[in-house]
Amino acid sequence: MFDFSPTPEQQQMIDKAAAFMDEYVYPNEKHMVPHRGLPDEILKPLQEKVKDLGLWAGHMPGEVGGMGMGFVSLGLLSEIIGRSPIAPYIFGSMAPDAGNSEILWHAATLEQKEKYLMPLVNGEIRSCFAMTEPEVSGSDPTMLQSRAELDGDEWVINAHKWFTTGAIGASFSIVMAMTDPDAAPHERFSMFIVDADNPGFEIVREVPVMGDHFAGGHCEVRYTNCRVPKENLLGKRGEGFKLAQLRLGPGRITHAMRWIGVAKRSFDLMIEYSTKRTTRGKTLSEFQTIQNFIADSAAEIEAARLLTLHAAWKMDQGDQARKEISIIKFFGAKVLHDVIDRAIQVHGALGITGDTPLEGFYREARSARIYDGADEVHRMVVAKQVLKAFKKERVTR
Template sequence: MTPDSTATVVGLTKKTEYLVRQLILPVEEQHGGNAHDLPDDVRRALQTAARTAGVFAPQVGAAFGGLGLNMHDRAPIFEASGYSLFGPVAQNCAAPDEGNMHLMERLASPDQQRRYLRPLAAGRIRSCFAMTEPVPGEGFDPSVLNTTAERTSGGWVINGRKWFVTGADGSAFAIVVARTSGEPDSRSGATMFLVDADSPGLRIRPDRETHRATVFARESELIFENLEVSDDMVLGEVDRGFDYAQTRLWNTRLTNCMRWLGSARRAADIAVTRAASQSSAGRRLGDLGMVQQLIADNEIDIAASRGLVERACLLLDAGEPSAQATSIAKTFVAEAVGRVVDRSLQICSAPGYSEDAPLSWLYREVRLFRIDDGPLETQRWAIARRALRMADERAS
């Protein structure tokens, strides 16, 4: 990183911090930290403010109206944005849109970018990513797909079901992962399709209520019944969907870590403020050794998390193998963020857990982070397998 680029990132981070604290936090408080029923004109107003501040869409290339920052440079800005649950919405870097933009910049044809990526990057529309399936599908694993896309003379016909699709209700389009060859359990033969939300043969049932309140609408079920799409709606190459899903996953794991570190920083700040201003049994709370240990452990978890995220980002930006680094970062950060919020709740006691308190909102959200792209046990299994494979390679 050059001195000029460092100064640019520092400046953008400070602008984001100012925007979040002066404008976005009051809006979050007004709506109880819940974006499910947030009016779209509020979303647009927040995005206009971010655009005016010069911090809109930091992850999107300049050709599509963004700042074009690489993974390493966007990390402190995403963390500053995540200090508020509404920050990523304002900067148009929230899930699932952020991951879809990343994917479409790399894979979409010029016409697809014109029709879908440009309005998405500008915040004029929203999108969703449809991969997770109910039983007998296999949750977050795109290698076990029961949704199928069969080739026809005019293109493809999609049949199947997806569920827990984040933000589908009100989205303009979905990126749908469907099997185009092979059998379930085969780690090939998946293809990604762009599907307009108003396509005949698609039903959206927004009936999955979860605790993820920072996204618009709710978790929805998507039902495909002989839905027809043309060949020009294939995203990337046919049968390469599993590879693309992994690429998207490595990116979004880290951007999730960045945003949730903002939540951890906010929780730790709330706890320190409480400890410095409150007293117990005639002593300032912050003078108690037990409280100081909780505060110190929060700072250690945040610092260690940043280091793991930075290392994984550098590998991704350099085009080096990064699956192990991103898995390690996601696994550690997901649990570290939870620990920070939990410790902060202990310091703040009952007032911190009341329904209208920010710590309660943060606790509600960060618990879901631990299962956001699959159980952490599954990720630990993958980490161990890679470590054993590398040991075998060294031995040979």
């Protein structure tokens, strides 16, 4: 029923991306600055090379400078890009800019697209996304306390947000706030574009978190009597949740696609080291425990990959694929963690040093079980979908 073998066009894309990674990306990982990414003098020329290859912004349509391809093709490309933490920046597909550009493409006015979307997709500016709040559970966004009130020709926003990724150095933020407290729960919120130089916008601090988070950090921010023109409303009033889902669904699958690349690189490092490292007169790969590590990792990576491509295929058919995306979110995060963990174990003490990328991968992997929805929430979504379908058809499909 499904054939995920690359087409000739997809294979050409994969080959070009893999060759670029070998020549330009992996050698420049040593220049990565924790919390800041690559210096512009290295990053910008590499981005131009990617654009010349036609591999820029795989998540966006061709009309705005992207590759204009479906989710399956994006998944195949993301497997390659995911192998390095700096590659998403180089290929123009790094969160939160990728998700923000998708929202702007679908919901922005022509004026908003010209001012914000085009320079964002081109890599001329960065952005941030403000939704999560420290006072309420991230698993229930209907509890968000942010408020936006219309005062004449302006919206006045008061909000306290955190984990606003990329805020330092961003040109603008997209913020979610309540505009209609008496409406149905999922119609109470709206999204707004706020320029970073707005006097009501304040970066309180960069929140210290596990992992080498990159450009702009994960920040605590405040919007205090923050006034924006009423035309800075993004989409329609009350569409905040709709736009958030528009952003989070593709965002979750893109994360899972990149995780395959991280897991595969970790797997390759594990195999390479196990075949050359000797102890007690044998290579590590000759010991049954290490062979079990290799076999389990191979099976889990392939399972996660096929689940991800299946979800991507459904999305290409116009399906929201909520159940499938939730499955790959919690299953893929576990596979990511377990494969990296085994690779570190095979490397022994070397695996917990910075001489390999494994310890950095491991720290980043722990947060994968939390961001864009905790594992437990996604399990609940899957269970509810399965139960609902069973009650309707009396059989699982």
